[in-house]
Each structure stands twice: as C-alpha cells, then as structure tokens.
Amino acid sequence: MKVLAVHPSGLMYTRVFLRLEPLGLETVAAVLRAAAHEVRLLDSQVESHRDLERLIRKWRPDAVCFSGNYLANIPEIIDLSKAIKAQWPDCFVFVGGHSASFTAADMLRHYVHGPAGRKGRKGRKLDDATGSFVDETRMGTG
Template sequence: MRVLLVHPSALMYSEIFLRLEPLGLERVAGAARDAGHEVRVVDRQVLSERVLRDEVRAFRPEALGISLNYLANIPEAIELAVKVKREVPDCFVFFGGHSVS
C-alpha cells in the first residue's frame, strides 16, 4: 500500500526553534515500511504546500496519515485531508497524535 504521512506546518506564532522533528510520524513510517508498505513523509514545517500537492499527484497515496501534536493544527489537518481526498477520492485518511484523542 502507498502511504503518505504528513506533519502539519509550524504554528503561525512559532519561531524556528520551536519546530520539532516529527519523531512519532517517523516511527509510524518505519513500522509501515517494515510491514511492506511504500511510505513517504512530508513535513510541512519545512516543506511547502506545493511540495505536498506535487507529492500527492505523483505518489497517488492509498492512505494518508496526518499527525496532530497540537490542537491548533486541527483546522489545517482537516483542510489537508479535504484537499487530498479531492485529488485522490479513494484515499483512506486517518489522524494520529495525542491531540486526536
């Protein structure tokens, strides 16, 4: 299965020193790869929305996982899910991270 994992962008008021490596997402990526899935990760803290759009169009993910470590990222995460579903309607979307629960 082609799995695309996305970490939302830095919060608008964040300074560069507040950006954290998405270790949880990277662990999920590693486990999915070990299970035989093809996985790509897009960290929107450092990559543009255009990069994400191009990745979705080229990779055509069958599943999209979005990390939610901050409640303030929920609107962006929902918007990302909607955009990917428009591009790839059959893509399964799921959210993870402590802010989901």
C-alpha cells in the first residue's frame, strides 16, 4: 500500500524562528515501511499545499495520514482532508496525534465526507502494530 504522511504547515512565527521536526510522523512512517508499505513524507512547513496536491496527483497514494499534534493545525487538516476526498474519494484519509485524539468528535462534526479519525471508509482502521488495514465489520466492532 502507498501511504503519504503529511505534517501540517508551520504555526505562527515558526517560519521565522523554528521548524518543528515531525518525529511522530517519521515514527509512523518507519513502522509502515517495516510492514512493507511504500511511504512518502511531505512536510508542509517547507512545502506548499500545491506541492501536496501535485504529489497526490502524480503518486496516487492509497492513504494519506496527517499529524495532528497541534490544535492550531486542526482547521488546516480538516480542509485538506475534505479537498483530498473531493478529488480522490477512494483515498483513505486519517489523522493521528494527541490533539487529533482529544478533538476527534469535533473534527468528525466538521468533516463532511466521512470519518477523519481512527475509523475510515467501510469500517477500516490502521492497525497500530502492523500498519495494515483491517476490516472492523468482520471483527464485530464496526
């Protein structure tokens, strides 16, 4: 499976003073690669939303994951998720990170196309240990 891992753009003043290393996202990418998935990372602190769209159009990932570690990035993540699902409805879009975890219910209310958190289309989720999709409906949890 091809997975694109996206770190949102920089927060206020980070372009001037610092860049936040996407360590959590890099860890997720390493686990996915170890499970034989093809993974690319895009850091929106240094690349644009246009670069993101161009990469998705050219590479056609099966899934796009966003790092939701900062509350200030939640609106951007929701907007980008909506745009991706509008253009590529079969792409599985999901979000991880502590801010996404404790705002998941609110994020889902603002997300029109379907779940943007742990559960994806048709009850699929990303298994934390293996990086593989499992069908929750067959497990009796979906």
